[in-house]
Amino acid sequence: MANKTMEAAYRVLVDQLTERGIDVEKVRARLKRQQIETPSWGYGNSGTRFKVFREPGAARDLRERLADAACVHRMTGVCPSVAIHIPWDKVEDYDALTGEATSLGVRIGAVNPNVFQDYEYKMGSFANARPEVRGQALEHMYECIDIMNRVDSKILSLWFADGTNYPGQGDFRRRKHWFEEGLQKVYGRLPDGARMLIEYKFFEPGFYHTDIPDWGTAYLLCRKLGEKAEVLIDLGHHPLSTNVEHIVATLLDEGRLGGFHFNDRKYADDDLTTGSINPYEIFRIFKELVAAEEDPSVQMDIAYMIDQSHIIKRKLEAMIQTVMNIQTAFAKALLVDQKALEAAQSSYDTVECERVLQAAYQTDVTPLLAKAREEMGVDPDPIAAYRKSGYQEKIVKERQGELKGAASWG
Ligand code: PSV
Ligand code: MN
Numbered sequence: 001m002a003n004k005t006m007e008a009a010y011r012v013l014v015d016q017l018t019e020r021g022i023d024v025e026k027v028r029a030r031l032k033r034q035q036i037e038t039p040s041w042g043y044g045n046s047g048t049r050f051k052v053f054r055e056p057g058a059a060r061d062l063r064e065r066l067a068d069a070a071c072v073h074r075m076t077g078v079c080p081s082v083a084i085h086i087p088w089d090k091v092e093d094y095d096a097l098t099g100e101a102t103s104l105g106v107r108i109g110a111v112n113p114n115v116f117q118d119y120e121y122k123m124g125s126f127a128n129a130r131p132e133v134r135g136q137a138l139e140h141m142y143e144c145i146d147i148m149n150r151v152d153s154k155i156l157s158l159w160f161a162d163g164t165n166y167p168g169q170g171d172f173r174r175r176k177h178w179f180e181e182g183l184q185k186v187y188g189r190l191p192d193g194a195r196m197l198i199e200y201k202f203f204e205p206g207f208y209h210t211d212i213p214d215w216g217t218a219y220l221l222c223r224k225l226g227e228k229a230e231v232l233i234d235l236g237h238h239p240l241s242t243n244v245e246h247i248v249a250t251l252l253d254e255g256r257l258g259g260f261h262f263n264d265r266k267y268a269d270d271d272l273t274t275g276s277i278n279p280y281e282i283f284r285i286f287k288e289l290v291a292a293e294e295d296p297s298v299q300m301d302i303a304y305m306i307d308q309s310h311i312i313k314r315k316l317e318a319m320i321q322t323v324m325n326i327q328t329a330f331a332k333a334l335l336v337d338q339k340a341l342e343a344a345q346s347s348y349d350t351v352e353c354e355r356v357l358q359a360a361y362q363t364d365v366t367p368l369l370a371k372a373r374e375e376m377g378v379d380p381d382p383i384a385a386y387r388k389s390g391y392q393e394k395i396v397k398e399r400q401g402e403l404k405g406a407a408s409w410g
Contacts (some may be wrong), residue, residue, distance in 0.1 A: 001085060003362060003370075003380065004042045005287070005366055006366075006370050007241075008362075009170075009366070009367040010367035010371050012367075013068070013363075013365075013367050013368060014124075015390045016363075017204055017335065018361075019209065020335075020337065020359070021337065022335055022359070023300070024368070027331070027334045027335065027368070028067075028169065028198070028371060028372045028375070030334055031327065031330065031331055031334070031368070031369065031372040032372050032375065032376055033332065034078055034304070034326075034327065034330055035078055035080060035081070035304065036076075036078055036079050036262075036304045036305070036306060036323055036326055037079065037081045037083050037109040037110065037159050037303065037304065037305040037306065038043075038069050038073075038079050038080065038081075038082055038083070038209055038305075038306050038319055039056045039064070039082070039083045039085070039305065039306055039307055039322075040062060040065040040069065040083060040084050040085060040088070040089050040305075041065075041085050041088060041309060042057045042308050042309055042315060042318075042319055042382065043058065043059040043065040043068040043069065043315055043316070043319075044058055044060065044064075044065055044088075045058045046309035046311065047309065047311065049238060053311055055134065055195070055311075055314070055315060056396045056399075057068070057392060057395035057396035057397075057398075057399050058315060058399070059315075059376070059395075059399070060402065061401040061403045062089045062097070063100065063120055064104060064399065065082070065089070066082060066100060066101055066104055067104060068315070068316055068319075069082040069106055070101075070105050070106045071102035071337040071386070071391050072316060072319050072320055072323065072379070072388075073105060073106055073379060074105070074371075074384050075315060075320050075343060075379070075382040075385050075389075076320060076323045076324070076327075076378060076382050077104075077376040077377065077378040078169070078327070078374065078376075079206070079323060079381050080104075080105070080106055080107060081108065081109030081125070082101070082106055082107075082108060083105060083109045083110040083112060083157065083305055084108055084109075084110075084111055084112065084144070084147075084151075084286055085112040085114055085115055086111060086112065086114060086115060086147060088114065088115060090246045094147060094151050095149035097151065098150070098151050098152070098328045100344040107152075108151040109153060109155065109303070110153060110155035110157040110197070110259075110303060111144050111145075111148045111151070111153045111154070111155065111156055111157065111306070111405040112144075112149055112157045112158075112159070113140055113143075113144040113156070113158065113340070114140075114270040115140055115161075116159075116160070116161035116205075118136075119209075120133050120136055121133065121137070121161070123154075123163070124161070124162040124163070124175075124211075125137035125160055125162055125182075126138075126160060126162060126178055126179045126181075126182035126183070127162040127170065127175035127176075127178050127179055127209075127211045128342060129170070134178060134182060137182065137359045138182055138185055138186070140156060140238065141156075141185075141189075142186075142189060143184075144156060145186070145189050145375055146192065147386075148191055148194060149191050150235075150300075152196070153261070154184070154191075154193055154194045154195065155194065155195060155196075155199070155258075155303055155304075156190065156194065156195070157195060157197045157232060157259070157303075158186075158196060158197065158198050158199060158232075159198075159199040159201065159234075160179075160204050160211060161206070161212040161404060162179070162206065162208050162210070162212075163203075163206015163207075163208070163209050163210035163211055163213075164206050164208050164209050165206060165208050166208055167374075168210075169208065170210070171360070175211055175212070175335070176380055179211055179212070179221065180221065180224060182220065182347050183196075183198075183221060183225055183229075183370060184224075184225065186226045186231060187228065188227060190209075190228055194228070195228045195229065195230055195258060196225070196228060196230070197229075197231070197259050198212065198218045198221055198222060198229060198230070198231055198258075198409070199212070199217040199231035199232040199233075199234055199237070199261065199267065200212045200214050200215055200217060200232075200234075201213065201217070201234065202214060202237060202238060202239055203268070204268065204269060209212070215231055215250075215251065216392075217254055217356055218231045219231050219233075219251065219254070222226045222256050223256075227255075227410065228257025229258075230251075230256050230257060231251050231256050231257060231258055232259045232260065232261060232303075233247060233248065233251075233257070233259075233260050233261070233265060234260070234261035234263070234269075234270060234307055235260070235261065235262060235263050235274070235281075235282075236261075236263050236264070236265040236270060236307075237261075237263065237268075237269060238268040240267070240268075240275075244281060244284075244285060245281070245284040245285045245288050246286070247287045248285050248289065251302055252288065252289070252292040252298055252300060253292075253298065255298070255299050255300070255367060256301060257300065258301075258302070258303060259302055259303030259305055259307055260302070260303070260304055260305060261306070261307030262274040262282075262304070262305065262306045262307065262308070262322065263306065263307055263308045263322075263389055264276050264277045264278060265277065270306070270404065271307070271308045271309050271310075272306070272323045273308065273310070273313070273318055273321055273322050273325065274325050274326055275322075275325030275328070275329060276304065276325070279325065279328075279329065280361065282325070282329035282334055283327065283329045283332050283361050284334070284357075285329070286329045286330045286333030287305075287333045287336050287360075288359070289302065289333070290330075290333045290336065290338075290348050291336075293391060294338065303385065304326070306319065306322055306323075306326075306354055308322060312362075314392060314393070316386060316392065317383055317386060317387075317392075318385055320382045321383060324369075324382060324383070327369055328369065329372075330364060331365040331368055331369055332360050332361050332365055333360065335359075335363055335365070336356065336357060336397075337356055337360070340352075341353060341356045343356070344356060346350075376396075
């Protein structure tokens with residue numbers, strides 16, 4: 001390694017891990033195969049419910065958002081795809097868009113319809129009492145499926161803001177039926193080889209009830225739709241103290257965990273940097289994923305996506321930091337001695353069970369990740385590399401004023 005101290009630390013770590021019976025080569029190879037999708041909406045201006053604070057250099061249209069995503073990929077080596085949100089990322093020419101993404105070294109990932117911002121959706125989309133609004137939402141879904149075909153995306157990622165604010169405002173069962181009907185139609189039009197991911201969120205913007213509030217409801221809908229429908233877990237969408245890793249394990253076991261929206265939260269959908277508040281939770285989630293990967297009876301194809309909109313931090317740095325935190329959690333989870341854990345569980349040795357987890361969690365994986373990054377041809381410290389690259393200064397200088405026709409949060 002370029003840095004001698006890091007090389008020495010790596011050697012010490014390899015010795016320790018080998019002594020613990022861990023196949024370090026295998027772990028490094030797995031780390032290098034990890035892929036994390038970044039969201040186009042994480043690069044543009046976004047706001048709190050109170051104000052959009054424009055950030056100097058924030059991407060103003062999809063071309064700039066793609067360029068930023070490509071920069072994050074160059075720095076980290078593990079973010080080759082970008083999720084898009086329609087209509088924020090709508091363009092005239094999708095062939096040109098695909099070409100542009102390819103030339104930047106990235107590709108379009110999940111397509112996210114937006115049935116929560118148009119005025120017509122004020123009272124909901126698929127659960128709207130007016131058939132014409134439900135029809136409008138459906139047409140938008142079809143438009144997104146067309147876009148999937150044009151950009152060769154295999155994931156339609158759905159989140160609905162539908163819900164009510166007051167008792168009696170809506171009929172729960174009727175709304176459920178409308179949802180089932182709308183989703184069935186969308187499901188029937190999914191492109192070959194594509195799948196539909198259904199996100200849930202327990203509150204907001206509906207404060208009395210939300211039509212898809214939890215993983216159980218999302219799972220129920222997926223079961224009714226068919227095997228191309230899977231549940232998406234957004235880490236900010238649960239009540240406090242929810243055991244998310246348990247949900248992960250259950251959905252994995254049922255073959256219906258489709259993907260993640262990574263972020264972290266103190267209270268609810270705070271969109272904070274993944275791992276900034278509760279890094280042990282991310283580790284516990286990855287521990288379930290690693291265990292399932294090693295279990296041949298589990299079929300899994302998980303889309304690891306980030307859903308964060310940073311306001312206080314510089315956006316690209318925050319995205320890179322997120323990716324690094326996810327890699328750290330994954331690396332630590334790969335160090336869990338599953339056999340020792342099972343043995344401790346069988347002998348009712350709860351203290352030992354926890355010690356097995358702690359041994360992995362407390363390992364400093366920095367030298368391991370540095371080595372893997374170096375082998376991938378990226379800097380062992382992607383944030384430092386970004387700061388040295390001059391990219392931030394360049395975008396601040398170049399991105400002055402608004403762009404015609406560009407849509408986004410801001
Ligand atoms: C909603 O809170 C959400 O998590 C959904 O994934 C949206 O598509 C995304 O945020 C962006 O607003
Ligand atoms: Mn989300």
